[in-house]
Amino acid sequence: MIPYGKQHISTEDIRAVVEVLNSEYLTQGPAVPAFEQAIENYTGAKFAVAVNSATSALHIACLALGLTVDDWLWTTPNTFVASANCGRYCGANIDFVDIQSDTYNLDPIALKQKLEISRRHNLLPKIVVAVDFAGQSCDWKSLRSLANEYGFFLIEDASHAIGGRYLAKPVGDCSYADITIFSFHPVKIITTAEGGMTLTNDELLAKKMRRLRSHGITRDPAEMIKPADGPWSYQQIELGWNYRMTDIQAALGLSQLKRINEFVAQRHHIAKIYNEALKNLPLTTPYQDPDAFSAYHLYPVVLHDPSKRLAVFNTLRAANIGVNVHYIPVHTQPYYQSLGHKQGNYPIAESYYAGTISLPIYPQMTNDEQDYVIQTIKNALS
Structure with missing residues (x-):
């Protein structure tokens, strides 16, 4: 069978994973922050937060932007269901915007028309998730202009697009999107087996997403609600999830990123x-x-x-x-x-x-x- 897509695993990839298996850390060790730093360096984004899937990344991105019950999330119909489901996880309403006939990406003209109608009914979206379909970037310049005019947040679902560029800049630099999402599923450009990542240039959003990926827990005394009991202390300050990436996955991602x-x-x-x-x-x-x-x-x-x-x-x-x-x-x-x-x-x-x-x-x-x-x-x- 010739598949439509598949991973390419090298001897170096295998060696990187085996090194972690022979180390003291399999889950929360040095490989995850090293992978995050490598993605920051590659894209130019200020903050990267590694998680266990792109679906998890979309979920915590929506949560970090404050999406909640009765809010609206708009996205493209030409995508995998995760681009819409992330809004439903937050209790939000979902609507769609038609695509361009050439790129098959979300159409900024159709978006503007829908925004004008929705503004008259006070039903503007809180978040628009636009997808870089097949690896080709959306018209982010136009989308950012509309986000500024109508006051919504932009999530770039770049699950298909790491390694691409838009206006000569790397996809993921967050020049236009508030948060960008990468996927590292085996059929994607690089893989961590399963895995995903959020990227942002907003430090507060990054801190929020780091907490949300790990049960809503912080070990930072500056974020704690009450004085720490001792150096062992941690506090759950909000409801979070176990969306962490393992060191095994991150080591594979680090190795793959080199190619x-x-x-x-x-x-x-x-x-x-x-x-x-x-x-x-x-x-x-x-x-x-x-x-x-x-x-x-x-x-x-x-x-x-x-x-x-x-x-x-x-x-x-x-x-x-x-x-x-x-x-x-x-x-x-x-x-x-x-x-x-x-x-x-x-x-x-x-x-x-x-x-x-x-x-x-x-x-x-x-x-x-x-x-x-x-x-x-x-x-x-x-």
Whole structure:
């Protein structure tokens, strides 16, 4: 099977993990802060907070920004459900904004139109979660301008996008977003097996998220509500969760980070071959915004005739090519339809979904494997 994506684990990665296994610390040791510091150095963000998944990162980001019952969180329908679920964890209401027809990212024009209507009804969002779909950055300059005008917080769900750039700056530097989220799931750009991270330039938000990832507990006397009993003291000052990353995971992440630019360069090489080989087929290859440098987490194509999608998908799977579909629009999921969201509300996202297939793209994909994928999709469409 040629999967749509997979991790690349080197001898150095294995050695890094074994070193931790042979050390005194498996969970709360030196590797986690070292990984956080390395991500800060790589992105230029001031503060990084490592957690056990990107879903956990989204949750504590929402909590740190004060999202609560009866607030509104808006996001894109073209994402994994976690980008919306994080708001529900806080008791907030969820709404969606349609996507651009070229980048498949949240559309700032549609967002502004919805904000104008919502302001008249006093239903503005507290948070907008915009997703750098497939590794390509959103129009963050426009989104930041709208956030300033309408008074909402911006979360950049960059789960697909570490290693990319926006306006020549690294994704994750938080020049535009209040908080940025990374994912280190095995199919992402780099992996910690499972894992995620929040990044921010706001020290108070970082401190809050550090507490929230660890039961709401502080050992800092300056944050304690009452005098400490002694040097052993800790105090739970709010409700938190056990979202901590282990030293084993962080050691893998540190090792993987050394090769991130190599990984992204190889993804671009593979994408370039696809672009050339597929350009005359009845499908649309991924558009690349000149303001962004994609990490190419995904390579989604859109068939011009959506009625052929199922047959093409099945043909590729039967040929041991592990294509997938990203994403089923969140508002069409039964859970969100039970909350009042309806099919037809976001036509561009639904139109994109109807014809899309994600082709395999990962750093160790061989030329022969890619040639086989290309020839098989050509045969399927002929």
